[in-house]
Amino acid sequence: MVDSLFDLPVEKQIFYAVLAFSWTVYLWEAYISSRQRRVYRLTTHVPQELGKIMDPETFEKSRRYQLDKSNFSFWSGLYSETEGTLILVLGGIPFLWSVAGAATARFGYGSEYEITQSLVFLTLATLFSALTGLPWSLYSTFVIEEKHGFNQQTIAFFIRDAIKKFVVTQCILLPVTSLLLYIIKIGGDYFFIYAWLFTLAVSLVLVTIYADYIAPLFDKFTPLPEGELKTDIEDMAKSISFPLTKIYVVEGSKRSSHSNAYFYGFFKNKRIVLFDTLLEEYSPLNKSTDPQTDIPESDDGSESKVKAKHKKQGCTNPEILAVLGHELGHWKLGHTVKNIVISQMNSFLCFSLFAVLIGRKELFVAFGFDDSQPTLIGLMIIFQFIFSPYNELLSFCLTVLSRRFEFQADAFARAMGKASELYSALIRLNKDNLGFPVADWLFSMWHYSHPPLLERLRALGNIKQD
Numbered sequence: 001m002v003d004s005l006f007d008l009p010v011e012k013q014i015f016y017a018v019l020a021f022s023w024t025v026y027l028w029e030a031y032i033s034s035r036q037r038r039v040y041r042l043t044t045h046v047p048q049e050l051g052k053i054m055d056p057e058t059f060e061k062s063r064r065y066q067l068d069k070s071n072f073s074f075w076s077g078l079y080s081e082t083e084g085t086l087i088l089v090l091g092g093i094p095f096l097w098s099v100a101g102a103a104t105a106r107f108g109y110g111s112e113y114e115i116t117q118s119l120v121f122l123t124l125a126t127l128f129s130a131l132t133g134l135p136w137s138l139y140s141t142f143v144i145e146e147k148h149g150f151n152q153q154t155i156a157f158f159i160r161d162a163i164k165k166f167v168v169t170q171c172i173l174l175p176v177t178s179l180l181l182y183i184i185k186i187g188g189d190y191f192f193i194y195a196w197l198f199t200l201a202v203s204l205v206l207v208t209i210y211a212d213y214i215a216p217l218f219d220k221f222t223p224l225p226e227g228e229l230k231t232d233i234e235d236m237a238k239s240i241s242f243p244l245t246k247i248y249v250v251e252g253s254k255r256s257s258h259s260n261a262y263f264y265g266f267f268k269n270k271r272i273v274l275f276d277t278l279l280e281e282y283s284p285l286n287k288s289t290d291p292q293t294d295i296p297e298s299d300d301g302s303e304s305k306v307k308a309k310h311k312k313q314g315c316t317n318p319e320i321l322a323v324l325g326h327e328l329g330h331w332k333l334g335h336t337v338k339n340i341v342i343s344q345m346n347s348f349l350c351f352s353l354f355a356v357l358i359g360r361k362e363l364f365v366a367f368g369f370d371d372s373q374p375t376l377i378g379l380m381i382i383f384q385f386i387f388s389p390y391n392e393l394l395s396f397c398l399t400v401l402s403r404r405f406e407f408q409a410d411a412f413a414r415a416m417g418k419a420s421e422l423y424s425a426l427i428r429l430n431k432d433n434l435g436f437p438v439a440d441w442l443f444s445m446w447h448y449s450h451p452p453l454l455e456r457l458r459a460l461g462n463i464k465q466d
Helices: 002-006 010-042 056-089 092-105 114-147 155-186 188-217 228-239 317-332 335-357 361-366 375-386 388-415 419-432 441-447 453-460
Strands: 221-223 244-250 261-264 270-275
Touching (some): 056 092, 092 114, 114 155, 317 335, 419 453
Antiparallel strands (some): 261 270
16 A cells, blocks of 8 residues: 555655645544543533632533533534545645636736736635635634623624625735735745745734734724723833833723733834723623613614623733733743744745745646646645645644743743732633633643643742632
8 A cells, every 4th residue: 555655656645645644633633632522521520629719600611611612623623624625636726726817817817917816816715715614603603602601793793894804804915915926936046035034024014003003993992091000001011111102902892701911013112902801990791781771882882792791800900910910021031022033934944945845846736737837826835735744843832832931921920029910810811711720631732822720820829819
């Protein structure tokens, strides 16, 4: 059997190797996910170590929520892998390329207009992906998230948002792709350097403008009102020389009751963004509703699905400061810069290898392109398929590094004297988001970019809770 495989033409060997590796990764993921599902099914009582951290009711809610998500992930993953395999086996990529060529030909653009054909191909491919992924996204949002009390969207809001996301994505993706293809074509022997510099510039620009110009297209951002919290955040930023310029609150409660916080910006222009669901004092989920309708009005007068909960959601001001102390620790310890450097080193390496492989005709023949070697298809084949073993290894290494960074950021917040507040904030956020605190070691090692809750609490120290 093995000898017969090696007797096949090299393009067939490449094709079958790609399929085999893809299914190997899928089966590995399915195996470790099944181990975690077993933990969800069998751990039905709060372990003794967690007795003072989670009450039985919250523990059971989180167990059921994570079990539902894991089951959903199994079926969506199986569908995705099957769909990808059928696309490759049935020649879906060359077929869609020919459809794009026929479409451009109707407007008088022949095969010499490769970039134009590439943009049509890309639009059709992303549209296909959006449409096939829509039922899964709807089920995740309006069945699973709705069942467990997280979804705050209406169907109309969801559809409008999906259309808006698709349009904005195309407005960014198509110009960037056309310029990248043009640079590769005219760049000569050193095109990979120019292509890497271009993608570096694009990523820096997008990071800079995202929260100011792109994110507000989807969510409402308002400055954090003057008060004790804002003053305390500004004082903490000054204490570590963090160049904070603005603090925003984003209306995440219109989408979900999950909470988050992040900072962005370069050099002396840093901004902090807090989700309203993170702030106990500002979260609409803690506000009383109209007893007749149970539907509150948002600030702009539009109908919202937000419903008040019996238990308050979000963190107290001291806990928010502790969470931000952790986030600022990432900045002070250079984690953000290190991640950017790693990302760009990887990008340069990939473009360098791409320059070596793009001339290999057998790579294109393996995926059904016998008579042409389009640059966009080459990017897809090499970056998505040929590099897949390397991408899996890199992803695992970055996950391990991320967990290390999280421990370091926790230690930074502790050094700022906020260990007790961070301890209670982690417990509260885990409860609000129904995180399950028990994990299979193999699943945790492979998937968790953040250490499990108990490991973080142990690292913060044995702090008594009120």
